[in-house]
Amino acid sequence: MFIKTFVILNLSVWIHSVKVIYESQTSSCYSNGKPQQCLPSFTNIIEDVKVETTSTCGTNGPEQICRNWYDRSTTEARQYCSICDAKHRSYPPLHLTDRHIPNNQTCWFSGPLQEVSGQNEVNITVALKKSFEVYYVALQICGTLPDSIAIYKSLDFGVTWRPWQFFSQDCYRAFKMPTTNEQNSQITPTNIQEVLCVELKAPDRYNDFGQAETVLPFSTTVGRPSGPPWSQSLIEWMTMTNLKISLMRFPPVKSTPDRYKELFYHTETLPHGLPNSINYKSEPIVHFGLSDLAVGGRCKCNGHASRCLIDDNDEIRCDCHHNTEGQDCERCKSNYLDRPWHRATRQNANVCKYCDCNLHSYRCNFNHQLYVKNNFTNGGVCINCQHNTTGNNCEICQNGYYRNWTKPQEHRSACISCKCHTIGSIKPNECHKKTGQCYCKDGVTGQTCDRCKEGYKQTNSHCHV
Ligand SMILES: *[C@@H]1O[C@H](CO)[C@@H](O)[C@H](O)[C@H]1NC(C)=O
Ligand SMILES: *[C@@H]1O[C@H](CO)[C@@H](O)[C@H](O)[C@H]1NC(C)=O
Ligand SMILES: *[C@@H]1O[C@H](CO)[C@@H](O)[C@H](O)[C@H]1NC(C)=O
Ligand SMILES: *[C@@H]1O[C@H](CO)[C@@H](O)[C@H](O)[C@H]1NC(C)=O
Ligand SMILES: *[C@@H]1O[C@H](CO)[C@@H](O)[C@H](O)[C@H]1NC(C)=O
Numbered sequence: 001m002f003i004k005t006f007v008i009l010n011l012s013v014w015i016h017s018v019k020v021i022y023e024s025q026t027s028s029c030y031s032n033g034k035p036q037q038c039l040p041s042f043t044n045i046i047e048d049v050k051v052e053t054t055s056t057c058g059t060n061g062p063e064q065i066c067r068n069w070y071d072r073s074t075t076e077a078r079q080y081c082s083i084c085d086a087k088h089r090s091y092p093p094l095h096l097t098d099r100h101i102p103n104n105q106t107c108w109f110s111g112p113l114q115e116v117s118g119q120n121e122v123n124i125t126v127a128l129k130k131s132f133e134v135y136y137v138a139l140q141i142c143g144t145l146p147d148s149i150a151i152y153k154s155l156d157f158g159v160t161w162r163p164w165q166f167f168s169q170d171c172y173r174a175f176k177m178p179t180t181n182e183q184n185s186q187i188t189p190t191n192i193q194e195v196l197c198v199e200l201k202a203p204d205r206y207n208d209f210g211q212a213e214t215v216l217p218f219s220t221t222v223g224r225p226s227g228p229p230w231s232q233s234l235i236e237w238m239t240m241t242n243l244k245i246s247l248m249r250f251p252p253v254k255s256t257p258d259r260y261k262e263l264f265y266h267t268e269t270l271p272h273g274l275p276n277s278i279n280y281k282s283e284p285i286v287h288f289g290l291s292d293l294a295v296g297g298r299c300k301c302n303g304h305a306s307r308c309l310i311d312d313n314d315e316i317r318c319d320c321h322h323n324t325e326g327q328d329c330e331r332c333k334s335n336y337l338d339r340p341w342h343r344a345t346r347q348n349a350n351v352c353k354y355c356d357c358n359l360h361s362y363r364c365n366f367n368h369q370l371y372v373k374n375n376f377t378n379g380g381v382c383i384n385c386q387h388n389t390t391g392n393n394c395e396i397c398q399n400g401y402y403r404n405w406t407k408p409q410e411h412r413s414a415c416i417s418c419k420c421h422t423i424g425s426i427k428p429n430e431c432h433k434k435t436g437q438c439y440c441k442d443g444v445t446g447q448t449c450d451r452c453k454e455g456y457k458q459t460n461s462h463c464h465v
Contacts (some may be wrong), residue, residue, distance in 0.1 A: 067143025
């Protein structure tokens with residue numbers, strides 16, 4: 001769906017086309033005029049999103065790729081080989097995120113992985129250009145099972161990466177970590193962001209071409225305290241902007257000559273400089289492949305939007321409600337800072353509250369001390385009050401002005417300038433802010449200090465006895 005918004009800037013008209021994505025048809029930010037938590041749809045957020053891989057088969061000319069797998073039903077080791085050729089029969093990264101058709105799966109295959117050449121892993125990365133809240137990452141293996149799989153995420157658009165989950169056939173050998181599973185990991189609210197290494201098991205079923213028919217799932221919430229309301233720490237654990245998946249072979253454990261001997265055992269071709277003793281065997285070339293990569297989650301809008309928008313520049317942001325703004329609706333709008341921003345929950349939409357500046361200002365700052373003093377109801381301090389007003393809510397007249405009570409407080413001339421007699425008053429430019437009473441010299445009286453008190457006489461400049 002496309003919507004057009006017209007933005008008028010400096011008298012020229014810019015037409016922006018904005019495309020709606022991840023829209024929920026059922027989650028609404030208001031119900032009968034009342035604000036409520038709203039969320040973009042739960043989907044495979046990387047469907048059709050561009051994926052990058054550090055290697056792909058066939059990029060350096062045609063090569064043979066063999067998928068090796070173990071068939072549990074026949075208890076046989078099986079193999080299916082094909083040629084990967086960038087032009088004719090290719091297995092590009094876009095096959096990872098194309099629409100998943102169960103009986104016609106497309107696979108991506110990596111370039112060759114060879115321990116001797118130092119290529120022990122292939123990385124798959126996805127950049128989403130925005131924060132998303134992820135519930136699961138699911139991989140579907142095509143052919144040879146890696147020794148280990150590491151899932152990393154970034155919260156800062158790929159600047160830094162942190163591990164999210166490891167899978168390995170031997171967690172200790174690969175990551176020096178114990179093998180755990182979600183059920184026995186004993187994760188509590190205090191270690192909710194603990195990274196686990198889970199046993200990597202071969203998929204239960206494969207088709208005749210070596211494509212796994214079951215997925216390998218990583219759930220971000222299973223086994224972690226995740227009842228509502230979610231903790232801040234769990235939310236952070238689930239959030240990512242970029243995803244990286246490393247498909248790996250085990251790191252070498254033996255000293256290099258021994259390892260080479262093992263790898264090249266039974267072969268005539270020896271790497272340069274190795275002892276020329278018995279036969280060495282050539283290392284089998286491995287290609288890793290996946291038929292599907294899916295990430296179940298939502299565009300992160302903190303409960304304040306039911307859809308996200310993507311503009312001409314490919315920038316994604318939430319379509320924020322509840323007086324919030326920002327890419328993820330992560331802050332209150334500038335004139336809605338009367339209390340701190342909060343994520344919407346099922347119980348409370350946590351709408352950002354308008355600062356009451358009595359129409360004398362449209363901007364405010366949040367002041368925490370004031371908020372505490374006001375019993376956590378409001379803490380907004382209006383900025384740059386106009387019309388000669390001042391005060392946290394522009395509710396007081398500035399020095400030199402007093403309140404005309406017959407005008408409403410919001411009126412542009414609710415505060416009028418003091419009219420004090422220049423000779424009769426002590427401070428001619430000041431008066432009582434509420435009554436307008438000027439401050440009179442001795443013996444002088446009247447609202448504007450323009451008369452002598454009873455019993456005083458007037459001379460040129462004084463009232464005296
Ligand atoms: C399977 O997918 C390929 C590649 O997208 C396509 O060319 C082919 O027609 C599909 N086959 C069937 C049976 O859908
Ligand atoms: C794969 O990603 C990991 C983790 O960020 C990094 O250490 C490694 O160098 C990457 N490998 C390649 C081949 O880019
Ligand atoms: C502050 O809020 C509490 C609880 O809502 C209430 O019981 C108390 O009376 C309030 N105090 C003031 C000074 O408004
Ligand atoms: C504030 O008072 C000054 C006179 O001191 C006046 O010129 C000005 O118009 C007043 N501002 C407004 C917005 O009424
Ligand atoms: C106060 O407001 C009333 C009503 O608008 C107006 O008639 C009156 O002139 C104002 N008084 C002064 C002193 O400006």
